[in-house]
Amino acid sequence: MEATCSHLLDLLLISFFLLSPRAFAADTNTFSKGRNITDNETLVSANGAFTMGFFSPGVSTKRYLGIWFSVSRDAVCWVANSDRPVNDNSGVLMVSNTGSLLLLDGSGRIAWSSNSSSTSPVEAQLLDNGNLVVRNPGSANNLWRSFEHPSNVLLSGMKVGKDFSSGDEWYLTSWRSADDPSPGAYTRKLDTAGRPDNIVWQGDVKTFRTGPWNGVRFVGIPEVLTYQEDLFEYQMVISPREVTYGYNVKPGAAFTYVVLTDNGEVRRLVWDAGSRAWQINYQGPRDVCDAYGRCGAFNLCNVSAAATSFCGCVRGFGLASSSRISGRCRRNVALDCAKGATTDGFVLVAGVKLPDTHNASVDTGITVDACRARCLANCSCLAYAAADTSGGGDGSGCIMWTDDLLDMRYVDRGQDLYLRLARSELPPSLALPPPPPPPSRARPFPTGPVIGASVGSLVGIFLIAFLVLVLIRRRRRRRPSNSAPNNSIIPRTPAPTVPSIELSGLRNATGDFSDSNIIGRGGFGIVYEGHLPDGRKVAVKKLIPSSPTEEGSNAFMREVEVMSKLRHGNLLQLLSYCQEGNERVLVYEYMKHKSLNLYIFGDARLRALLNWERRLEIVRGIAKGVAYLHGLSEEVIHRDLKPSNILLDDNWWPKIADFGTAKLFVVDQTDPTLIQSAGYTAPEYSNERHLTLKCDVYSFGIILLEIVSGKRNRTTPTLLSNAWESWNQGRISDLFDPDVAQPEPELLFELERCVQIGLLCVQQSPDDRPAMSAVVAMLNSNSLQIRAPKRPELDSRAEPPLHEADRSTQEASGTSRSSYSSVYLT
Ligand SMILES: *[C@@H]1O[C@H](CO)[C@@H](O)[C@H](O)[C@H]1NC(C)=O
Ligand SMILES: *[C@@H]1O[C@H](CO)[C@@H](O)[C@H](O)[C@H]1NC(C)=O
Ligand SMILES: *[C@@H]1O[C@H](CO)[C@@H](O)[C@H](O)[C@H]1NC(C)=O
Ligand SMILES: *[C@@H]1O[C@H](CO)[C@@H](O)[C@H](O)[C@H]1NC(C)=O
Ligand SMILES: *[C@@H]1O[C@H](CO)[C@@H](O)[C@H](O)[C@H]1NC(C)=O
């Protein structure tokens, strides 16, 4: 492929290509010891395409040894002494006795060396593709190649990327300026982690990337399709040994090269012989959306969307209110995935430059369907895409992202990305898949006795769902708003996102609200078991009829709207609602196993049903649900967390209830309708009505310790100090509910950490309690450091409860018209 020696014909041909006025001295493409290249001499490749010699870039008078396209002296492709120019015309290139090419200045100082070495004589040759090589005459092995020392130009036949066996990496480095070829601010490297992607760096900051290789091209450069076909073929090598990229011009094609300019632009130039000028076929970055990370994580950049400063969150994500300026997108609804059990799904994000794949994992050997399954099964997988679309159709292979999706934009002929979202965020056709399979290690569970034992105690008991949900704005927390409680602080938005359902449909579902279908009863309504036509079992709560005033109707709709937006795998999901005449009905998920208090405080048999693994899962689930409420842009304080508000589904997956139906109070710390549940209320709230997210953290801590101990804080005033003593003395099993079989040794450690976290949550001072997000992190990692809790104080529980929410005596009082009560059964 490469020319090996010169001959007479070459010499004749060269004479036709001698375009440089100074190149007349070149008589061959090869030189060796005994011939020096001085400043007024050049070496020309056999085909005449390339010339090597001394030049001065731009306005500089300094001399550099370089290689350029013979047709165009300023199209310099390679520079030897880029950072050690020769100041005059005294430079000379020679072959040393030890086998290297040496560039000496007039004083004999080495301005550059190939550093190659050989004990036998060597020669240097400028090949037809512009590659200068050093080798032993007659040998096919090159001791040195200029292509392996790229400057700012990628020529046909060169490659950039990495050779993993030798550790070599080849990349382009920009010139400092048009007059100075010394290394400039930019480099362009092939990122070989993830899917290969050409990335321009300014120092250690990414400024532009082509997007990952898709088997045919780089996905962010669609225009290549318009000129590539006649011009060149990509040469992409992806193997365990090397990942490199280059291109080969097609026979007879025009001269072309890729250059990284001194201001960080990448250009592909093509020589137009007619006009004797270089045409720019491609130049990037092309527009604002090509600027790396122009928009934040989980954004999509759209060049047509100047009104939103080009950025917008991907589906299922929204701007956090605190970060509208930074453009940080946050997930609307947390994913629901644990140990392979998930209700999540994927939404298609079509036609994009795929996000940065640097940290993505890639497998080209599987199908896209297998990729989807693999992503779904791995809770850390946030998105996937085909790795290779060369075969057409959906493509093949798998890219899986597990961290922030960065630098995504719409692009012509872009690729399809599948983004993982919580079930409730999926488009309707994908929504409501069958319920998640139980966690793989969950064993079949005897449910008969549970229901038998619980029905008696359940029927007729309907917990008040005093509202408990508080939406607040952080800045309002200290200075309560004067707005009337009826003024929703939720921005006006259109209809609720859950569908409405006709009353007649609900009558069919519940046997015309037959008494035999009643599963719960409360002051604000009656809860029925219902069966939808599609076979789904639901809980239907029919609220006490009220006279249909416009104000009441608006309040109802507002609350339905808010409830429908709070979506998380650990929150009880509102499925639908109905408002007809004076009837108001809410439809919820059906929770087969009722509420947590039945088990942890139940008889020995019920307690034993929740083994330690399950209890830990429940603790983690509750923490996630609360963290979700706290993490919303309008932070939501639940305010009445307690075991009777934790419902358990078929898989014993916990779902937090009791938010939603009731009024959404703007925080008003003197609001007399605020309630507290004995045993779960944080001291600062009992005493000073100081309500913060940390009040929920306190309640969560109590629930955690109750789950572990099987004792009620309210009736066991020593629970906290006992818990602290057991933890502090390393006798954690003293605390355990004796009706639950002793934990396996490996669980003991987790339980001990769990108790420690619970103790942190019930610290007297709110500042000593961790944020809920930190609790989730600590519960899900066995390696995170956890602070030592202080001994809890006892005074907080001395105060008598204002309201006894575990009793239904107040249900009838109906604190306010819009308190619809949400727990449908407990
Ligand atoms: C080449 O240049 C070197 C260094 O200037 C010099 O020593 C040598 O004699 C030159 N050789 C020829 C053949 O001119
Ligand atoms: C090149 O310059 C050297 C002196 O630097 C001179 O001896 C030689 O004759 C010149 N060669 C040509 C072809 O001009
Ligand atoms: C040759 O070696 C010297 C000294 O190690 C080094 O500074 C120089 O960059 C090397 N040159 C090339 C072309 O690798
Ligand atoms: C980009 O924004 C424009 C203007 O808002 C819009 O019309 C267009 O649909 C957007 N493009 C995509 C792919 O969403
Ligand atoms: C990859 O992970 C590292 C370490 O977590 C992080 O610093 C970097 O930003 C990530 N890069 C991308 C492109 O996601």
Ligand SMILES: *[C@@H]1O[C@H](CO)[C@@H](O)[C@H](O)[C@H]1NC(C)=O
């Ligand atoms: C999930 O994917 C990540 C990233 O590919 C991987 O490191 C981790 O081992 C996977 N987890 C499981 C359970 O497969």
